[in-house]
Amino acid sequence: MNNAPIGIFDSGLGGLTILKALQKALPAEKLIYFGDTANVPYGSKSRATVTQFSLDIAHFLEQKGVKLIIVACNTASALALAQLRKSCRVPVLGVIEPGAKKATATSQNGRIAVLGTEATVKSGAYRQQILKRAPKAKVTQIPCPLFVPLVEEGWAKKPLARLTVQEYLKPLAKTGADTVILGCTHYPVLKPVIASVLGKQVQLVDSAQTLAQEVKTYLTQKDAQAQGKGSLTIYASDAPERFKRLAKHILGTQLKTVRLKKLNA
Amino acid sequence: MNNAPIGIFDSGLGGLTILKALQKALPAEKLIYFGDTANVPYGSKSRATVTQFSLDIAHFLEQKGVKLIIVACNTASALALAQLRKSCRVPVLGVIEPGAKKATATSQNGRIAVLGTEATVKSGAYRQQILKRAPKAKVTQIPCPLFVPLVEEGWAKKPLARLTVQEYLKPLAKTGADTVILGCTHYPVLKPVIASVLGKQVQLVDSAQTLAQEVKTYLTQKDAQAQGKGSLTIYASDAPERFKRLAKHILGTQLKTVRLKKLNA
Numbered sequence: 001m002n003n004a005p006i007g008i009f010d011s012g013l014g015g016l017t018i019l020k021a022l023q024k025a026l027p028a029e030k031l032i033y034f035g036d037t038a039n040v041p042y043g044s045k046s047r048a049t050v051t052q053f054s055l056d057i058a059h060f061l062e063q064k065g066v067k068l069i070i071v072a073c074n075t076a077s078a079l080a081l082a083q084l085r086k087s088c089r090v091p092v093l094g095v096i097e098p099g100a101k102k103a104t105a106t107s108q109n110g111r112i113a114v115l116g117t118e119a120t121v122k123s124g125a126y127r128q129q130i131l132k133r134a135p136k137a138k139v140t141q142i143p144c145p146l147f148v149p150l151v152e153e154g155w156a157k158k159p160l161a162r163l164t165v166q167e168y169l170k171p172l173a174k175t176g177a178d179t180v181i182l183g184c185t186h187y188p189v190l191k192p193v194i195a196s197v198l199g200k201q202v203q204l205v206d207s208a209q210t211l212a213q214e215v216k217t218y219l220t221q222k223d224a225q226a227q228g229k230g231s232l233t234i235y236a237s238d239a240p241e242r243f244k245r246l247a248k249h250i251l252g253t254q255l256k257t258v259r260l261k262k263l264n265a
Numbered sequence: 266m267n268n269a270p271i272g273i274f275d276s277g278l279g280g281l282t283i284l285k286a287l288q289k290a291l292p293a294e295k296l297i298y299f300g301d302t303a304n305v306p307y308g309s310k311s312r313a314t315v316t317q318f319s320l321d322i323a324h325f326l327e328q329k330g331v332k333l334i335i336v337a338c339n340t341a342s343a344l345a346l347a348q349l350r351k352s353c354r355v356p357v358l359g360v361i362e363p364g365a366k367k368a369t370a371t372s373q374n375g376r377i378a379v380l381g382t383e384a385t386v387k388s389g390a391y392r393q394q395i396l397k398r399a400p401k402a403k404v405t406q407i408p409c410p411l412f413v414p415l416v417e418e419g420w421a422k423k424p425l426a427r428l429t430v431q432e433y434l435k436p437l438a439k440t441g442a443d444t445v446i447l448g449c450t451h452y453p454v455l456k457p458v459i460a461s462v463l464g465k466q467v468q469l470v471d472s473a474q475t476l477a478q479e480v481k482t483y484l485t486q487k488d489a490q491a492q493g494k495g496s497l498t499i500y501a502s503d504a505p506e507r508f509k510r511l512a513k514h515i516l517g518t519q520l521k522t523v524r525l526k527k528l529n530a
Contacts, residue, residue, distance in 0.1 A: 038314050039304070046504050049303050118507070145418060149410045160428040167425060238311050242383070 002224040005030035005233075006215070007061030008070045009054070012040035013152065013243065014185030015072030016250040018095070019232075021212035022070075026219070028226045031233070032064055033072075038238035038262065041148060042075040043117025043184075050119065054080035056263045058088050060235075066090060067224060070215065074184050074207065075117050078125035091218075095207045098214040099181050100129030103205045107179040110137045113172055115194075116183030118143040126183055140175045144168045144184070151186045154249040161190060165197045172198070181205045189250055235261040267489040270295035270498075271480070272326030273335045274319070277305035278417065278508065279450030280337030281515040283360070284497075286477035287335075291484070293491045296498070297329055298337075303503035303527065306413060307340040308382025308449075315384065319345035321528045323353050325500075331355060332489060335480065339449050339472065340382050343390035356483075360472045363479040364446050365394030368470045372444040375402045378437055380459075381448035383408040391448055405440045409433045409449070416454045419514040426455060430462045437463070446470045454515055500526040 008019055012035050019033050034057050036042075042050045054076045058069055069092045071077045071084065077094030084092045103112050114126040121143040130137050146164050155161055172180070180202055182188055188206050195204055219225045236243040240258035247255050273284055277300050284298050299322050301307075307315045319341045323334055334357045336342045336349065342359030349357045368377050379391040386408040395402050411429050420426055437445070445467055447453055453473050460469055484490045501508040505523035512520050 038310060040309065041306075044305065044504065044507065045303060049503050145414045146411065149414055153410060155432070158432065160425055160432060163425040163428055167420070167423065238314050239309065242309065 001227055002067050003030065003226045003228065004065055004067035005032045006068050006070065007032050007034070007064065007066035008072045009034040009036065009057045009061065010073040010185060011036050011042040011075065013246055013250055014148065016247055017185050017188045017208040018070065018072040018211055020251055021208040022215060023230065023232070025212040025216050026225070027230050028228055030226060030231045032061060032066060033232070033234045034061060034261070035234070035236045035243055036263070037236045037243055041117065042073060043119045043145065043148070045119060047079045050076055051080040051083050053263070054084055055087055058084050058092070060261065060263070062088060062090060068093065068215070070211065071095065072185055072211070074120045078120045078123035093211070093215060093218065095185065095211050096125045096129055098210040099183065099205055099207045100126055101133065102210045103179050103181050104130055104133040104137065106203050106205060107137070109176065109178050110134060111175055111177040112137055113140040113142060113175060113177040113180045114183045115142050115144050115168070115180060115187060117148070118145060120183055126181060138175070140172065140177060142168055142171060147184065147190055148186045151189045151249060152246050156189050156193065161193050162197065165190065165193050169194070169197055177202065179203045179205060182207055234258045237261060237263050266492055267332050268295065268491045268493065269330055269332035270297045271333050271335060272297050272299070272329065272331035273337045274299040274301065274322045274326065274341070275338040275450055276301050276307040276340065278511055278515055279413065281512055282450050282453045282473040283335065283337040283476055285516055286473040287480060288495065288497070290477040290481050291490070291495070293493055293495050295491060295496045297326060297331060298497070298499045299326060299526070300499070300501045300508055301528070302501045302508055306382065307338060308384045308410065308413070310384060312344045315341055316345040316348050318528070319349055320352055323349050323357070325526065325528070327353060327355060333358065333480070335476065336360065337450055337476070339385045343385045343388035358476070358480060358483065360450065360476050361390045361394055363475040364448060364470055364472045365391055366398065367475045368444050368446050369395055369398040369402065371468050371470060372402070374441065374443050375399060376440055376442040377402055378405040378407065378440060378442040378445045379448045380407050380409050380433070380445060380452060382413070383410060385448055391446060403440070405437065405442060407433055407436060412449065412455055413451045416451045416514060417511050421454050421458065426458050427462065430455065430458050434459070434462055442467065444468045444470060447472055499523045502526060502528050
């Protein structure tokens with residue numbers, strides 16, 4: 001048993017899909033979420049810049065006494081995970097490895113597609129993790145920069161969401177992929193549209209669900225699960241009121257408090 | 266005559282619409298453009314954060330010996346202009362005032378709409394500048410967060426651009442606005458779609474064109490126009506290669522060089 005909190009961070013709101021999955025899978029855990037809204041989005045930034053932001057946040061979470069840090073951001077997992085593991089005293093879990101693992105276990109024909117931000121795609125992190133497990137797999141990567149603002153507008157159910165999904169998924173038909181990774185934490189909100197455009201013969205790997213399962217397995221193995229009543233504390237590095245408002249589109253419920261915590265201040 | 270360069274900055278690529286208009290209006294000027302791609306977008310950030318980024322960039326441009334600084338970013342103009350004017354030795358021009366001036370001069374019925382990022386809209390800067398000139402005007406403000414990624418994808422001519430524009434402009438029909446300000450530097454790229462959705466009875470105010478005219482008038486009045494051959498130097502605070510690639514969707518031509526210049530480094 002270990003009642004210390006779990007730290008979770010993302011460049012902004014997207015990691016809330018993972019938070020939601022964690023709350024469901026592990027209701028007794030104390031969760032501290034950090035959304036780096038002063039620097040969002042990470043998706044279009046360089047490795048050095050994203051790594052610096054990630055290290056600052058991880059150190060803040062360590063000061064809060066967390067037992068585990070979850071990088072609930074595909075871009076930061078792709079670009080900064082190795083550096084975070086070197087620099088942190090507590091274990092660090094990212095979203096890429098569980099997603100890649102699940103996808104290789106799911107695919108029947110070894111053709112896997114990854115939808116993600118520009119930086120995640122450019123990093124090739126999913127491809128690398130998939131090929132490590134299935135060296136003959138054929139991996140197609142598609143950057144989808146409009147998906148994040150679409151989710152944040154609360155337009156995931158509108159016809160234009162479907163049109164945007166169709167536009168990005170056009171190249172997929174040719175590849176014959178039977179498994180598609182939702183490689184950005186915002187994307188699970190678009191899951192119904194993506195599933196409907198792709199059809200039933202294609203399996204979707206939801207990063208939030210797979211990571212939550214991974215965390216549960218990890219804590220059980222280490223006998224580090226919390227007991228009692230869970231809790232939630234949320235920090236944003238800028239504009240906490242906006243965070244609160246948009247969080248509703250992802251969580252489906254209203255957050256009570258979002259605390260402002262500037263980095264390097 | 267004054268052959269010192271003109272400094273222009275934006276949170277990223279959008280200010281290139283203003284750069285393009287300036288090159289056309291003032292072909293002899295030496296232009297230095299700074300795109301703050303490490304911190305883009307400003308549109309969802311707070312006043313304090315945007316002001317700090319803007320001051321850092323303005324001081325860099327002053328070190329380059331500029332005779333004038335143009336804030337080619339609606340968010341920074343809305344949030345940081347007063348502070349920039351206090352802190353800089355050279356004159357600072359923003360995009361809000363020329364746009365508001367043009368709109369009040371253009372509107373026949375005093376009903377003006379402003380399309381912009383969330384932060385520009387929230388700042389109320391356009392409304393304030395319009396009401397200063399036309400106290401009885403009715404101003405409607407509409408935040409349009411999907412427009413920027415749509416332009417950067419190069420999808421301004423696709424059906425989904427039209428659908429997005431229709432979605433954002435829905436509230437406009439009721440207001441009876443006869444003048445609409447494109448209150449973000451990316452938006453002139455969507456001008457044809459916006460014009461077609463709004464119809465001919467609505468006048469569009471293009472921030473790039475109005476600002477370029479304002480700069481020309483200012484330099485002429487001060488007898489500070491450059492002579493000889495113009496030039497262009499571009500800095501980006503992160504990922505210069507990406508900047509170069511996406512700039513093509515805005516400028517229509519390929520940039521030769523984009524230099525990396527990190528802030529606070």
